[in-house]
Amino acid sequence: MIGSDHASRPPQYLDVPTYGLVGLLSNTATGLGAALSFMNGVVSGIFAILAVLALTAALFAGALGLIGRGLKASATWARPIAVVLLLVLAVIGLLALTVLNGVAWLTDGAVLAVLLYGLWVLVWGHEDHQTA
CATH class of the missing domain: 1.20.58 (Methane Monooxygenase Hydroxylase; Chain G, domain 1)
Known part of the structure; x- marks a missing residue:
């Protein structure tokens, strides 16, 4: 048509x-x-x-579901994939900062702060404590 x-x-x-x-x-x-x-x-x-x-x-929800289940089960592949996804989103957010103005710029900054916190938790803040 x-x-x-x-x-x-x-x-x-x-x-x-x-x-x-x-x-x-x-x-x-x-x-x-x-x-x-x-x-x-x-x-x-x-x-x-x-x-x-x-x-x-x-597709994004499916990926997050798989990664979430993997983190819960302490799978070795889930954390690196989550870090890569967050890094890609952070790079996109940084590129968006170059073209946004005003409230959109502040909103993108807040999203970047959340993404950076997620990266911090996945890389440095989340330690596996093994108990004997």
Whole structure:
């Protein structure tokens, strides 16, 4: 439906003095069809963005779930993966600081503080205490 050529053809408007009420109704339907076609494109774009965001969130949640279970079970692979994920997010946050202004800059700074705290906990703050 996105690539259909129905929207590419110019609308055929009728002369209202010649055709009267039928021409007016036809022109209104043509204009309404063009407006609905535009709204269809906008909503399709929004749904495509939401689908990408949902997939990204599902993959991220799955990764966090696996890492969380791994940390709970003291798996050797979970902590390095969590550190790498937090480092990637921190680098993205640092790059975002270069283009953000005002409140967005402060919000990104707060997110960076949380990410750095998470890195500190994973690398230095979390010690495995073995009891005999």
